[in-house]
Amino acid sequence: MNNEMVIRITRYYRILNRLRSLGLEKVFAHNLADAAGVSAAIVRKDFSLLSIYGQKRGGYEIPELMTKLGSILGKTDKLEHVIIVGCGRIGRALMHYTGFEQDGIKVVAGFDSDPSIYNDPNHPVPVYPTSRIEDVVKESDTKVAIVTVPETATADTFQRLLSAGIQGVLNFSPITLKPIKKADGTQVIVHNVNIALELEQIFYELQSPNILQQ
Amino acid sequence: MNNEMVIRITRYYRILNRLRSLGLEKVFAHNLADAAGVSAAIVRKDFSLLSIYGQKRGGYEIPELMTKLGSILGKTDKLEHVIIVGCGRIGRALMHYTGFEQDGIKVVAGFDSDPSIYNDPNHPVPVYPTSRIEDVVKESDTKVAIVTVPETATADTFQRLLSAGIQGVLNFSPITLKPIKKADGTQVIVHNVNIALELEQIFYELQSPNILQQ
DNA sequence: CCATTAATGTGAATAATGATACAATAATCG
């Protein structure tokens, strides 16, 4: 299963979750396609490749589909743990974000190098000095970190996270981090989210003549 | 020039900007490749397709390269305007973000439906009630909006932005917005950034056996 | 000034992706 497909499957899963909570029991490929912003053919193809079959002319049963997709995505009942490194405005906004829970994600702690931030008791999750990353990560069994530190601190932060045993990073800094193969042969997963870059792309697409969007 | 390539070119441009500010004058394809997280072959291919040529064994001259890439990306001296719709924690964090300016982006206003937010004078940019989107957009000549409203308000907000004449949207809500062809034939550009989805993907990749990342 | 090295530039091969078309099947309706 390739990367694009993981994104689509995750999207399908979230959409199904919402449809189910509206009381729906069945769904057609083209419904999912519309909601996920892809073609119906690709939805059917995805399911076909995953050996998921619906009923001819009857679509797919939502609960069954969710079970299968969930098992492919490795969904469990327990919440996945993440830490947030860098408790500036963006980091703190994410700490307060209540939407993670419905997607099975829990922010277990924040970290910052500034004492006025980690000594401030008014955070929705515990905030520690960055020196404590390693022990909190181990204690809380956390594998994934969100990085919201300033650009200049990004490289150091990444190194620190690697030595603390973090295996996945969602990086919001404008420095592009790269997946690194660790000494033990495992690869660290890195996703970079660059907001200014997204905006620049949008401006480019607006200004450019050929629109081949989605 | 396709989508992926726009992303890469924009990345190259930002990296060059940083290298230049460190005093560098030349750059090799593999340097750019490393910093952008791609292969050197693709950097050379990109430049080749854009008719950008370096010196054999000498690499590329940074100022010249930036001029060319800048003109391809439509970079100008004046700042590109964006508005932020939804001034919750994430919206406000973006309003305070100082990194946009160095990428030629300026947040001209925020909007919220909650009077206690738009009546609060302590924002780094003016914040108005959502009813004023249309006139502020027109007055300030803004084409792009960042959407940071709650999930339930997303669809309405999108409609309102379209009627206000917005042409590009960066959507942070978990509802996937789709590019819509408007009555006048132009297409609205939409980019969706879904933080929970990114995390879910990371968890999937960690759990899945085959690592084919980047 | 020749041999070696380090880079660029690009055609061809390969791989990945998505679209198309249509057969297969089930439901519906007269």
Next chain:
DNA sequence: CGATTATTGTATCATTATTCACATTAATGG
């Protein structure tokens, strides 16, 4: 119960993106 319609499932095709391989050029060093 036959005709029609709606939908799935997939084989094939077309396109795009990426890597590979290597010719080309320039610099370096003995």
